[in-house]
Amino acid sequence: MENKVWKVPHTFVIVFFVVMLAAIVTYFVPVGQFETKEITYSDNGEEKTKTVLDPESFQIVKDEQGNPVHKGTDLFEAGGEAGFLNFVFEGLVSGDKWGSAVGVVAFILIIGGAFGIIMRTRAIEEGILNVIDKTKGREILIIPIMFFLFSLGGAVFGMGEEAIAFAMILVPLMVALGYDAITGVMITYVATQIGFATSWMNPFGVAIAQGISGVPVLSESPFRMAMWAVFTLLGIIYTWRYAASIKKDPVRSLTYKSDDYFRKDMSNHDLNVKFTLGHSLVILTIVAGIAWIVWGVIEHAYYIPEIASQFFTIGLVAGIIGVIFKLNNMKVNDIADGFIDGAKDLLPAALVVGMAKGIVIILGGDSPDAPSVLNTMLFGAGQAIGDLPASVSAVFMYLFQSVFNFFVVSGSGQAALTMPLMAPLADIAGVSRQVAVLAFQLGDGLTNIIVPTSAALIGTLGAARIDWGVWAKFIFKFMLLLVAVSIIFIIIAVSIGL
Structure with missing residues (x-):
């Protein structure tokens, strides 16, 4: 039995x-x-x-x-x-464009749509295959480097929602390198929250809390910096050990079955696929767009409305490049189809946001x-x-x-x-x-x-x-x-x- x-x-x-x-x-x-x-x-x-x-x-x-x-x-x-x-409807329509829930729901759907267009160009997949080919034997270094950078982002400017977009790039990479989706979430979202929680200068958390409490803003930074270093190192070691165990035996992963989505996507290609000029331009668009977002957050306190529009712009430009260079045989209608498919993939996540607000x-x-x-x-x-x-x-x-x-x-x-x-x-x-x-x-x-x-x-x-x-x-x-x-x-x- x-x-x-x-x-x-x-x-x-x-x-x-x-x-x-x-x-x-x-x-x-x-x-x-x-x-x-x-x-x-x-x-x-x-x-x-x-x-x-x-x-x-x-x-x-x-x-x-x-x-x-x-x-x-x-x-x-x-x-x-x-x-x-009534909790589902009331949760979904609560708040405003600056926060939970309706603003965050729109934010998630737009990011999903933007990356749906990017994925339609196949620039991410070709880029991942290119990275795998060039980092053979050294791919394990990606984990501590990415974890450190995302933790620093959480500590310096309160990075959080932005991790959704990065996960769309790094999760397929982790699976392709022999790890799993959990590793991808650890080095992106989890790292940002460790940085957010132990920050010495996060404007959305510690700075406001200190101001409200009547203590000097950004005071006792050395203690918090030491705390951030310890927590970040702890996160890197934990993730590194976990990733190594999954690399040895991928079936041990709790997401082994759901990771098939990413494995099948990669199995249709080999490492000899050419990484063309068009693919390079799409990747360059993503990098430039992310730099634009980071600049906006740090210099002008951009938040959900601005960041969503920035990601939409990134997706739109990537789609236009895809059509011009005929990446993955893209036509103009594929930009719209890619946006719909991407938003559809994140619809369950958007619904949970509204339900939880209920x-x-x-x-x-x-x-x-x-x-x-x-x-x-x-x-x-x-x-x-x-x-x-x-x-x-x-x-x-x-x-x-x-x-x-x-x-x-x-x-x-x-x-x-x-x-x-x-x-x-x-x-x-x-x-x-x-x-x-x-x-x-x-x-x-x-x-x-x-x-x-x-x-x-x-x-x-x-x-x-x-x-x-x-x-x-x-x-x-x-x-x-x-x-x-x-x-x-x-x-x-x-x-x-x-």
Whole structure:
């Protein structure tokens, strides 16, 4: 009798049951709200303002009889309200073009479409075959070099969503070199999040958190630089060892079957295929486009709307080159077909982004000055942390930020919601505000590697054709290692009076 192998549920199924749990919670946890205030802080000599919650202003909302209000979730709501069965639509249309969910959904689909055009030219495949031919015996060096560069990108300018596009290039390369799609995700997205979490200057995370907490922006950089170096080295060693084991026995990979998509694509070609001028121009377009994106992010704080349009431009130019040079016998209509096919490939990832946002909507949203169950959960956790000894409080701050990141994945959004509460609580618990910021950035950044509510993660997994359940099964051990090292760094920070 064969043993039945437990199959990890589909990402949609997991999100559905989390939404169901959130709906049940709304019947037992009362809604609460904070008042907000404007604060100013200095960032590189520039004065900035941020709307944050007032930690002393929390109140449970009560009815006319003075009883706490429980806004239990109905099965269905009309008039654009959020009932349990409304969560998919309401999640997909929530937010704006600057963030989750509708902006991120559009971002993912446009990037998918742009790379669909690029893939139609076959320039990526020919380039990969060319790299394989020229790096025989030295291909293992690609892993530490790429991991280092992506981690640096996450640390310096908060790289995250951009990893989706890079995964479309590097995942097929990793599979072609005898590794797997998981290796491709590790050296792109995971590396960016390790850099993001341990950064000394990330403008979307640590800089905002320090400004809100009232500590000098970009202060204590040497400690964070050392932390970034340790975490990045840890990630490189882990990925390198894993990749080597897969190279020896590819069948061991959890994505061995799904990687067939990339293997079959490569098996139709041999290493004697000519890498033509047209292919070179497409690759040059991608490199120039990425340089344009990096410049825009660093110099002008380009975000989702600008970056999506930049990727669309890259795809369009690549398509025109493909038609002119007749790459893969391309015609004008193939540009449109490539865009459609590419967007279609990332449609499941885009849908997950909207569905995951539905979890927050069911809990009442993430606005601090609107009544919600999420605000009550935030306040309750904050109160519990404040009563513990210094080192324990700091560790629990980190664990709380990690859990809270499931609901609010945005680094700047989570900073605005949690740091006004955590900073004064740190004072009460005898923990420095700098340590509170450290707990925030580690909790916020590292959990992006596993939480299914992270649009960038789901987009990258979609590009790599990895189901979230399979990814969670693989990354769980590495996450435990990251948590353990994070706790060690937090305890060190407390003990040296950071």
